[in-house]
Amino acid sequence: MNNSIVKERAWGRPELCLDLPVWGLYCPGCQHPVGARLIAEVLDELGIADRAILIIGVGCHAFSGFALNFDVVSSCHGRAPDLATAVKRIHPDTIVFSLQGDGDCIAIGAGPFIGALTRGEMITIIMLNNTNYGTTGGQLAPTTLMEQRTTTTPEGRTADREGYPAHVAELAAGFKGTAYSARGALNNLANYKRTKKYIKTAFQKQINNVGLSYVEVISACPPNWHLSPLESLEWIEEKVIPEFPLGEFKNVDRIE
Amino acid sequence: MTEKILVQGNEAVGLAAVSAGCLYFFGYPITPQNEIPEWFARELPKRGGVFVQTESETGSINMLYGAASTGVRCITSTSSPGWGLMQEGISSIAGAELPCVIVLVQRGGPGGGSIRHSQMDYMAATRGGGGGGYKNIVLAPASVQEVHDLIQLAFYLADKYLNPVVMLSDGIIGQIAENLEIKTIDFGPLPEKDWAVRGVGRQKDGKRRMILHGRGVIAGPPYFTYVNFLDHLKEKYQKMADTEVRYETYQTDDAEIILVAYGYVARVAKEAVKMAREQDLKVGLLRPITLWPFPYQQIKEKAELGCKFLAAEDSMGLLVDDVRIGVEGKAEVHLLDISARHMPTDGGMILPGRVFQEIRRLL
Ligand code: SF4
Numbered sequence: 001m002n003n004s005i006v007k008e009r010a011w012g013r014p015e016l017c018l019d020l021p022v023w024g025l026y027c028p029g030c031q032h033p034v035g036a037r038l039i040a041e042v043l044d045e046l047g048i049a050d051r052a053i054l055i056i057g058v059g060c061h062a063f064s065g066f067a068l069n070f071d072v073v074s075s076c077h078g079r080a081p082d083l084a085t086a087v088k089r090i091h092p093d094t095i096v097f098s099l100q101g102d103g104d105c106i107a108i109g110a111g112p113f114i115g116a117l118t119r120g121e122m123i124t125i126i127m128l129n130n131t132n133y134g135t136t137g138g139q140l141a142p143t144t145l146m147e148q149r150t151t152t153t154p155e156g157r158t159a160d161r162e163g164y165p166a167h168v169a170e171l172a173a174g175f176k177g178t179a180y181s182a183r184g185a186l187n188n189l190a191n192y193k194r195t196k197k198y199i200k201t202a203f204q205k206q207i208n209n210v211g212l213s214y215v216e217v218i219s220a221c222p223p224n225w226h227l228s229p230l231e232s233l234e235w236i237e238e239k240v241i242p243e244f245p246l247g248e249f250k251n252v253d254r255i256e
Numbered sequence: 257m258t259e260k261i262l263v264q265g266n267e268a269v270g271l272a273a274v275s276a277g278c279l280y281f282f283g284y285p286i287t288p289q290n291e292i293p294e295w296f297a298r299e300l301p302k303r304g305g306v307f308v309q310t311e312s313e314t315g316s317i318n319m320l321y322g323a324a325s326t327g328v329r330c331i332t333s334t335s336s337p338g339w340g341l342m343q344e345g346i347s348s349i350a351g352a353e354l355p356c357v358i359v360l361v362q363r364g365g366p367g368g369g370s371i372r373h374s375q376m377d378y379m380a381a382t383r384g385g386g387g388g389g390y391k392n393i394v395l396a397p398a399s400v401q402e403v404h405d406l407i408q409l410a411f412y413l414a415d416k417y418l419n420p421v422v423m424l425s426d427g428i429i430g431q432i433a434e435n436l437e438i439k440t441i442d443f444g445p446l447p448e449k450d451w452a453v454r455g456v457g458r459q460k461d462g463k464r465r466m467i468l469h470g471r472g473v474i475a476g477p478p479y480f481t482y483v484n485f486l487d488h489l490k491e492k493y494q495k496m497a498d499t500e501v502r503y504e505t506y507q508t509d510d511a512e513i514i515l516v517a518y519g520y521v522a523r524v525a526k527e528a529v530k531m532a533r534e535q536d537l538k539v540g541l542l543r544p545i546t547l548w549p550f551p552y553q554q555i556k557e558k559a560e561l562g563c564k565f566l567a568a569e570d571s572m573g574l575l576v577d578d579v580r581i582g583v584e585g586k587a588e589v590h591l592l593d594i595s596a597r598h599m600p601t602d603g604g605m606i607l608p609g610r611v612f613q614e615i616r617r618l619l
Contacts, residue, residue, distance in 0.1 A: 022474075049456070050455055050458070051455035051458065052455060053454075053455060055322070066466070066474050069456060070455075070456060071453035071455055071456055071459070071464050071465045071466075072453070072467070073321075073322065073325045073352075073466075073467040074352075074466075074467065074468045074470060075318065075322075075348075076318060076344050076345060076348050076469070079314065079318035082314075082315050082321070082322060083319065083321055083322030083325070085308065085319055085322065086280070086282060086308070086320070086321075086322030086323040086330075087322045087323070087325065087453070089308065090306060090328055091454065094454070094455050095455075111312055111314065111315065112314075112315060112318065115310065115311030118311070119308075
């Protein structure tokens with residue numbers, strides 16, 4: 001490219017992320033809005049934003065739902081896959097996806113999640129895993145790491161009392177009707193780019209009518225981790241990723 | 257001559273729903289309502305509709321929530337334990353102001369209770385078991401034909417008020433087979449469902465639609481505060497209470513004692529009134545068709561004329577409380593309850609002779 005400068009947009013707000021005060025609800029260093037931004041970019045790039053319908057659960061992730069320029073339905077805690085099932089069955093030509101937290105998806109929402117996986121619904125589920133209940137002040141979640149302190153595991157998570165962290169991307173990959181399952185993180189540029197690719201692949205599966213697609217995104221929650229935003233990124237690298245490995249767990253073009 | 261077919265009350269739900277243009281059903285198996293999901297599973301795919309067997313009744317109600325948000329006419333059905341599981345979803349649908357129809361075929365309780373008929377969910381259906389004090393119109397059929405007609409009315413009322421409408425059936429009304437005349441009932445025009453989600457690019461104004469049930473968490477147009485929204489709901493519920501009361505009276509003009517009963521027991525009570533009239537006893541029947549809103553005014557007027565009341569119901573006594581509210585302390589209110597069943601088992605029923613015996617005792 002000779003000596004000309006390649007300009008890449010490195011900051012700013014995608015048009016689908018509306019300029020609303022809702023974004024200000026997020027704590028400094030929270031990565032939920034980063035996940036929302038990636039979704040907005042991907043849907044824009046795939047040209048499907050106009051026919052997308054977003055179902056949000058209950059938790060900090062839901063704030064993004066109020067600020068993304070999609071038709072949106074807010075569901076009861078954990079029930080987004082049920083709503084998404086109905087919307088997609090009624091309008092097969094729309095792109096239906098849920099945005100959920102870890103507690104929303106695999107604690108209170110385990111039933112609907114497993115139901116949707118069992119039926120192999122043509123929907124996309126994006127789950128933001130911050131290893132705790134952020135909105136309610138940092139309680140234990142199924143994804144809380146061993147020894148991690150939360151307000152309901154003040155001495156840290158123990159196997160005797162709370163069992164072991166739930167591995168949701170691996171679980172989703174085990175279902176026949178799943179077209180795609182991956183786990184990404186946003187703690188450095190390489191992971192950020194890879195996560196965007198995962199999200200894009202997941203929506204491509206829905207466009208191609210392959211099966212259910214799932215992407216889990218490890219998301220920093222500095223206040224409830226009792227760490228600074230920067231320390232949170234390090235903690236993701238040192239503790240969270242070793243427990244929750246990144247990568248694609250299933251990627252098929254046909255269910256057979 | 258109009259053609260009639262012999263069908264069960266539960267099957268009439270399906271026939272009525274498709275006549276009303278509803279092609280979307282989400283449900284979970286539970287006795288004694290299994291004929292309903294089975295009918296839809298058979299019939300909807302042929303008609304281009306959607307049937308989903310859900311993972312639980314919470315699944316049913318939340319799929320209904322999703323379906324309703326797209327603006328289509330949609331329905332689910334369940335029996336008593338499943339009704340309990342649906343409550344958070346029903347509260348949320350009421351909060352999101354979406355139209356849908358829910359059929360509750362009552363069985364015995366509490367808990368697993370029995371798998372046969374009863375009328376033990378009166379309060380659970382009319383008072384709203386979920387949080388927040390919302391109101392749903394509750395329709396109570398007493399025949400297979402009425403199941404059919406009221407299901408169609410239910411869809412109309414749901415669309416009119418943007419609110420869930422409940423049909424409270426029971427194991428007997430659901431299981432009996434009677435002649436049914438199938439027809440599409442026209443209740444008049446309804447507003448366009450401009451609020452439905454379909455994707456921003458397909459909205460006429462190109463603007464996003466947001467369907468929210470947590471108005472106190474995120475206030476948004478057209479309600480700018482939480483209380484603003486609740487005032488709107490209050491007004492809507494008052495309008496329903498003022499305009500949607502439905503009931504049937506039988507021989508009440510000169511009655512000294514008025515039976516109040518709904519569902520299968522109303523059929524029994526009518527027979528008892530006939531028996532009483534043959535002996536020149538001045539007895540009548542008031543059958544609420546809407547259990548909410550309840551015909552309090554009609555009961556009050558009769559109480560002021562000096563009538564006594566006998567609530568007959570196949571429960572430990574629930575409907576009787578609404579009769580007492582209507583009477584406002586101005587008349588005697590008696591109760592003939594589940595202890596009056598002809599057999600002390602899950603299969604026992606309240607029969608006309610027993611109701612007649614009670615009338616004799618009171619007069
Ligand atoms: S509590 Fe955690 S998840 Fe919620 S906004 Fe704050 S950082 Fe984000």
